[in-house]
Amino acid sequence: MFGTAKRDTALLIIVAILTLFAPFLLNPFPAGSAMAQFNAGYPDLMQRFVIFGIFAIGFNILFGLTGYLSFGHAAFLGLGSYAVVWMYKLLDYNVIWGLPLAILVSGVFALMIGFISLRRSGIYFSILTLAFAQMMFAISYSDLLGRFFGTTITNGETGLQVYTSDPQILIDSWERVPHLLGLVEMRSTYTLNLGNWSFDFNAGYYFCAVIMILAFYLAIRIFRSPFGMMLRAVKSNQQRMNYTGLNTRPYALAAFVISGMYAGLAGGLMAAMDPLAGAERMQWTASGEVVLMTILGGAGTLIGPVLGAGFIKYFENIFSKINDNVLHSWFAFLPDGIEDFLVVIVHPFVGKGWNLTLGLMFMIVVIFLPGGLVEGGQRIARLFRGKPAKNDAPDGSKTPAE
Amino acid sequence: MDAILLQIINGLDKGSAYALIALGLTLIFGTLGVVNFAHGALFMIGAFCSVTLQKILTISTISIDETQKDFLGRPLEVKTPIIENWFGPDIGGAIINWSVPLAIVFAIPVMLVIGYVMERGLIKHFYKRPHADQILVTFGLAIVLQEVIKYFYGANPIPTPAPDAFRGSFDFGALLGLDTALAYPYWRLVYFAFSAVIIAAVFAFLQFTTFGMVVRAGMADRETVGLLGIDIDRRFTIMFGIAAAVAGLAGVMYAPINSPNYHMGMDFLVLSFVVVVVGGMGSLPGAVLAGFMLGILQSFASMNEIKAILPGIDQIIIYVVAIIILLTRPRGLMGRKGVMEE
Numbered sequence: 001m002f003g004t005a006k007r008d009t010a011l012l013i014i015v016a017i018l019t020l021f022a023p024f025l026l027n028p029f030p031a032g033s034a035m036a037q038f039n040a041g042y043p044d045l046m047q048r049f050v051i052f053g054i055f056a057i058g059f060n061i062l063f064g065l066t067g068y069l070s071f072g073h074a075a076f077l078g079l080g081s082y083a084v085v086w087m088y089k090l091l092d093y094n095v096i097w098g099l100p101l102a103i104l105v106s107g108v109f110a111l112m113i114g115f116i117s118l119r120r121s122g123i124y125f126s127i128l129t130l131a132f133a134q135m136m137f138a139i140s141y142s143d144l145l146g147r148f149f150g151t152t153i154t155n156g157e158t159g160l161q162v163y164t165s166d167p168q169i170l171i172d173s174w175e176r177v178p179h180l181l182g183l184v185e186m187r188s189t190y191t192l193n194l195g196n197w198s199f200d201f202n203a204g205y206y207f208c209a210v211i212m213i214l215a216f217y218l219a220i221r222i223f224r225s226p227f228g229m230m231l232r233a234v235k236s237n238q239q240r241m242n243y244t245g246l247n248t249r250p251y252a253l254a255a256f257v258i259s260g261m262y263a264g265l266a267g268g269l270m271a272a273m274d275p276l277a278g279a280e281r282m283q284w285t286a287s288g289e290v291v292l293m294t295i296l297g298g299a300g301t302l303i304g305p306v307l308g309a310g311f312i313k314y315f316e317n318i319f320s321k322i323n324d325n326v327l328h329s330w331f332a333f334l335p336d337g338i339e340d341f342l343v344v345i346v347h348p349f350v351g352k353g354w355n356l357t358l359g360l361m362f363m364i365v366v367i368f369l370p371g372g373l374v375e376g377g378q379r380i381a382r383l384f385r386g387k388p389a390k391n392d393a394p395d396g397s398k399t400p401a402e
Numbered sequence: 403m404d405a406i407l408l409q410i411i412n413g414l415d416k417g418s419a420y421a422l423i424a425l426g427l428t429l430i431f432g433t434l435g436v437v438n439f440a441h442g443a444l445f446m447i448g449a450f451c452s453v454t455l456q457k458i459l460t461i462s463t464i465s466i467d468e469t470q471k472d473f474l475g476r477p478l479e480v481k482t483p484i485i486e487n488w489f490g491p492d493i494g495g496a497i498i499n500w501s502v503p504l505a506i507v508f509a510i511p512v513m514l515v516i517g518y519v520m521e522r523g524l525i526k527h528f529y530k531r532p533h534a535d536q537i538l539v540t541f542g543l544a545i546v547l548q549e550v551i552k553y554f555y556g557a558n559p560i561p562t563p564a565p566d567a568f569r570g571s572f573d574f575g576a577l578l579g580l581d582t583a584l585a586y587p588y589w590r591l592v593y594f595a596f597s598a599v600i601i602a603a604v605f606a607f608l609q610f611t612t613f614g615m616v617v618r619a620g621m622a623d624r625e626t627v628g629l630l631g632i633d634i635d636r637r638f639t640i641m642f643g644i645a646a647a648v649a650g651l652a653g654v655m656y657a658p659i660n661s662p663n664y665h666m667g668m669d670f671l672v673l674s675f676v677v678v679v680v681g682g683m684g685s686l687p688g689a690v691l692a693g694f695m696l697g698i699l700q701s702f703a704s705m706n707e708i709k710a711i712l713p714g715i716d717q718i719i720i721y722v723v724a725i726i727i728l729l730t731r732p733r734g735l736m737g738r739k740g741v742m743e744e
């Protein structure tokens with residue numbers, strides 16, 4: 001079906017079902033109960049799941065398939081956001097104008113940056129992309145282009161937003177927030193109450209979710225195409241490819257541009273959910289985050305990046321909400337001394353210390369589980385099936401797995 | 403003429419910091435072949451060695467002085483650093499005042515140990531792994547180190563003053579017999595001299611000692627040196643410690659120039675990588691040269707005359723130069739053939 005193999009179709013259908021029913025699946029605990037803090041089914045967080053899912057799927061096309069580690073992909077995310085907000089400012093709040101432009105602009109920039117960066121490989125490539133991203137961050141953070149031309153382009157530190165004085169030539173009087181073709185506002189949410197449970201169905205989330213499913217489908221097609229095979233060949237032995245008389249650079253460049261466009265789309269969607277764009281989206285820590293998502297899920301696997309994005313965004317949300325009071329209530333069943341001791345131990349890792357947990361997780365995954373969550377899942381599955389571990393088991397660091 | 407001179411000396415202190423960090427990065431890369439994204443964190447830890455020593459030295463006893471009253475008429479609490487009780491106010495005060503230079507003595511063993519532990523505990527296991535994995539694990543380590551420092555010292559910059567003797571500025575104009583005054587803070591001059599000494603020491607160590615000779619041989623051909631029956635791994639581990647110490651010392655002395663905060667290392671790291679790439683991966687003189695060159699270039703770009711034509715060029719000049727150099731000389735200024743060519 002859809003021109004994919006049976007397994008891939010099954011994977012696509014599973015992903016589609018999971019994303020479309022996410023409002024139910026992510027809200028397993030009744031509202032108001034003690035476990036409700038583990039619910040993730042509210043629109044803002046669900047939107048972040050799918051948007052970063054798109055970002056990571058795109059990054060994986062570059063890193064997972066070709067092995068080129070870009071440390072500057074956040075630049076395209078920021079570009080996408082700026083493009084969409086500019087369309088709000090010039091035309092109107094319809095997201096349909098901005099998103100194609102976001103993809104186009106980030107694609108053009110990816111072409112330029114990729115053309116230069118791909119002249120080198122390995123560590124040079126990482127540093128070059130990092131330098132480009134930092135340069136673009138500096139330009140947009142101080143609005144250097146805008147100062148050069150004597151107008152506002154990125155609006156510097158404040159971030160780009162829509163003002164009533166903007167031209168907005170297509171705008172209707174009723175428009176105040178981003179919408180799709182005037183049919184539905186992105187923020188509109190239908191809440192379904194079933195007993196103690198309440199489920200939010202947000203228009204913006206479903207818009208992003210449909211786009212993510214399409215993006216995922218496209219990624220499957222790329223992975224299974226001759227082009228995808230070529231990218232894997234670039235990863236496994238570029239030199240041999242060159243000896244066979246094949247110029248690998250156009251293939252790597254194409255992968256770079258495609259993943260840049262994915263990032264631009266994700267950035268555009270961020271602005272479509274919330275009509276703001278800021279330079280901090282371009283900072284290199286943001287680039288590091290998407291690398292982390294891809295690695296954590298499993299680089300080179302289809303489902304891995306989506307899993308990684310969801311995993312990190314979920315735990316970021318949960319961990320940063322936990323404070324000492326919550327910890328005390330968790331450990332309340334223990335004797336007082338042990339309770340206080342455990343709270344002191346756990347305290348640095350939660351709340352504001354979430355980044356510490358993130359860094360540790362990053363290291364642990366890279367050290368012990370280079371194939372990420374997908375490899376972990378495969379190992380556990382093998383354990384349950386009771387088969388002896390095969391020596392030629394897919395090694396995520398070298399061969400792209402399924 | 404004097405404006406140009408001023409920009410050159412202004413660029414020296416930043417250039418010194420870039421050169422020192424890039425030197426350490428190149429040492430690690432040249433010996434162990436590892437790309438260390440946690441090197442900026444080592445610089446930051448060095449700066450926090452200064453902060454820590456200052457905090458330790460100013461641990462105080464609180465006594466109540468009946469002769470002085472505060473504005474409510476109660477006896478005033480007087481804080482006396484313990485060290486002043488031990489050595490008397492004169493010597494004790496001087497020790498506190500000189501805490502930043504003293505921190506050098508404190509930082510060298512600390513940084514050597516951190517470097518040694520880092521190499522033996524973590525980096526060692528990554529020699530056979532792809533470069534991407536090395537980047538990722540050291541990147542994770544950098545986040546962890548940064549967050550640990552943030553947990554203990556908070557997120558705000560901590561002012562760490564230089565000794566009183568180096569407050570104020572030095573007039574370069576008078577020295578060179580120019581009419582205009584070229585004021586230059588003393589501490590920056592000290593920083594430049596200090597880094598020049600460190601760089602000279604590292605080069606002398608590699609050039610004139612037997613240990614350095616073996617290390618250089620190992621950099622050229624690790625396998626052959628190993629076959630000659632020399633335990634090259636142990637020496638490379640020590641080199642990692644030395645590289646960490648160089649980054650740490652750069653941080654110790656940098657603390658009075660910029661109050662240390664937990665993310666200062668990351669800010670410097672990105673630029674230092676650019677410096678290494680411009681200088682040529684694996685080339686020690688290249689790293690030093692590129693460090694000073696880019697520091698000076700950056701200070702030229704922040705001249706008002708240039709900013710009037712191209713606003714904000716000072717923030718992106720380094721990246722622009724790096725891109726131009728990599729496009730015209732892909733190996734960097736002094737890069738050797740065969741290093742990181744794959």
